[in-house]
Amino acid sequence: MGTTARIPLATRRSSDLSKHSAEVFAEAEVHPVTVTRRDGEALVLMSQREAEGRSRLLRFAAQLITVTLDDNGSLAERMAKAFPWMLALSPADRESCAQDLVDAARASFSTDQPHLAIAELTSWKETATAIAAGLDSTDPEWLDEDENVERP
Known part of the structure; x- marks a missing residue:
C-alpha cells in the first residue's frame, strides 16, 4: 500500500539504457521505470x-x-501540535483542515499518488499563511460587469 512498495508501470533491461537512453529517460520522467539487470538487483x-x-x-x-x-484532545487540537500553522485558522477551519488532511493522506496512500496529500497540505498551509498575513481582513473589490480593463 505504501509508496515504497509501488511497482513501476514499465520494466526495461539495463541494455536499453545504453541503446535507447533518451527513450528510457523520457519514460522515467512520466512514471518510475524498473531497470532489470542480469548481474544484480533491479533498480x-x-x-x-x-x-x-x-x-x-x-x-x-x-x-x-x-x-x-497522542490521545489528548480532538483531532484538530492534536494536528495543530504537529502543524502549528493551523493555529492561524479558525476553530471550525482547523476541524475541516484536520479531516481534509487525513482524508487526502488516506487517498494518497491507497492510490500511491503522493500529490493528493501534498497538494491538500500545501493548500491549507498557504491559506493559514494568508490569514496570518491579514489577507482575509479586507473585502475583495469586484469590478462591474460592464467595466473594461486594459491588458497589461
Whole structure:
C-alpha cells in the first residue's frame, strides 16, 4: 500500500539504457521505470520530482502517525501540535483542515499518488499563511460587469 512498495508501470533491461537512453529517460520522467539487470538487483529510475513527492509523503505520514499516537484532545487540537500553522485558522477551519488532511493522506496512500496529500497540505498551509498575513481582513473589490480593463 505504501509508496515504497509501488511497482513501476514499465520494466526495461539495463541494455536499453545504453541503446535507447533518451527513450528510457523520457519514460522515467512520466512514471518510475524498473531497470532489470542480469548481474544484480533491479533498480528503479524516476524523476527527482517523483522521488521528492514520495519523500514529502513519508514525512507527512510520520507526522500523522505522531498525531494518532497522542490521545489528548480532538483531532484538530492534536494536528495543530504537529502543524502549528493551523493555529492561524479558525476553530471550525482547523476541524475541516484536520479531516481534509487525513482524508487526502488516506487517498494518497491507497492510490500511491503522493500529490493528493501534498497538494491538500500545501493548500491549507498557504491559506493559514494568508490569514496570518491579514489577507482575509479586507473585502475583495469586484469590478462591474460592464467595466473594461486594459491588458497589461
